[in-house]
Amino acid sequence: xxxxxxIVVVVLCFSSAYAQKEKPENLxxxxxxxxHFGFMLSFNSATFYLKYVNQYSxxxxxxxxxxxxQPGFNLNIVGSLNPSPNVNFRFTPGLSF
Numbered sequence: 001x002x003x004x005x006x007i008v009v010v011v012l013c014f015s016s017a018y019a020q021k022e023k024p025e026n027l028x029x030x031x032x033x034x035x036h037f038g039f040m041l042s043f044n045s046a047t048f049y050l051k052y053v054n055q056y057s058x059x060x061x062x063x064x065x066x067x068x069x070q071p072g073f074n075l076n077i078v079g080s081l082n083p084s085p086n087v088n089f090r091f092t093p094g095l096s097f
Contacts, residue, residue: 041073072096
């Protein structure tokens, strides 16, 4: 049993050395482009909810505020403009549901 454990430990120690080999870069000139486009999908949770009441009085006061957690999601378009290597402008217009 000790021999099996020793062999497993030795194999695990030397198997991590395999990951240190140099690999080719993925898309090496991607960051040098002047503009990039993409999208962003995210989750949100809102706790603000308006409830309309039929017996609305025409006064200047708050009658009721309800705070119920409601799930939703965001869908954004990401646009990045790179006029120089050190200056980036990022635009993220989006919709929240």
